[in-house]
Amino acid sequence: MIFGPSFPKSADGLREGFYQLLQRGYEQEAARGAGLAAYRSGIVLLGALCGEPWAQRTLFPREAALVRRFVAESKLAADPEATVRDSLILHSCAAIWRRLLQQLGREPFAEVARMRGEEHLRAALAAGRGAMLVHSHTLFASMFWTWLEHAGIAPGVAIGHWAWAQGRGDLRADKGKWVPEVARELHEANATMRAGGLAHLFGDGVQGGRHTEVAFCNRRRGFRTAFAEIALGAGAPMLTTAARLAPDGTLLFEIDAPLEDDAAAPRAERSARLLAQYAERLARRWREAPAQIPWNDMVNHLRFPAL
């Protein structure tokens, strides 16, 4: 397991109690050997609860308001109330279900997980050029590593894993630690891809000092071109990915066709075009499934200047 579970933080005793009851229920069911059954049936309870206006008002008032504002200001054309309900369901269950899904064996995992576009990854690996998998922050993105494990594919290098493992939000301020550690990950990712392996990077990570601004979901938002620059340097194709949990509990993964690159263009132009394609694909994902976006990413997005 690369990324671990975490609960939404709250100083609200009522909500903490809700999470504890939920977790205890799942653990009791899992102890009785009903892990997958509990997983499938739990969504019914959550769906009923999180769709209730009283539950939204008492348990999740700030979050429900955040999701409504996010949908409106990002101009996602999604049904705000359905998005609020789904977002509450997914955030309530994410930590527990991620842990449960990570513990499933290959066959039970295959029962609940679907992958579309695996052929793009297999083709890249077969060509021996490695691949850069460009992920995006969604609630179940970390489950991609579980899928890789069950598919028998070596995970390679996850750029940003060191920072995540430190668990400190102020890490970027400590340049003396941050810069060499991330550079080392980039160096290892480059070597891994040149040897035919995988590298991973979340393309919608922290904006950072050096970024390229694009129009994105009604905001002027900066993205870093690091994924493109590293992959171009290694001669590896770039594959965007997605992971989401459907209302019936099915985990849906997607690997898209490689981003299109014009090798004859100047390097800076190539990076900019690749970034624009990534942002376009990410915007499409957001429009299709806004409830999969973590609340902190919604907050971050709303901080960018409006178009």
Next chain:
Amino acid sequence: MTRDEMARVLADYIVDEIAAARPATPPAPDFPIIESGLVDSLGLFKLIAFIEERLKVKIAPEDIVLENFATIGAIVALVQKR
């Protein structure tokens, strides 16, 4: 290549290819290129690739620490040790 020549080659590369905003003067050998923000993580990765290609020196992952890359002088010392 002498130490001074190597320092100049590295300083020119940082100014031309890495620095987000071109500094008025190339960084001196004792200038803190990382702590000052002149070189970020992607910049350091590019600098290491440049060193490996141009100076024909292999940088091991365990060498990528602040002590070896804090200044151009420190990088020159690392390269000369290899």
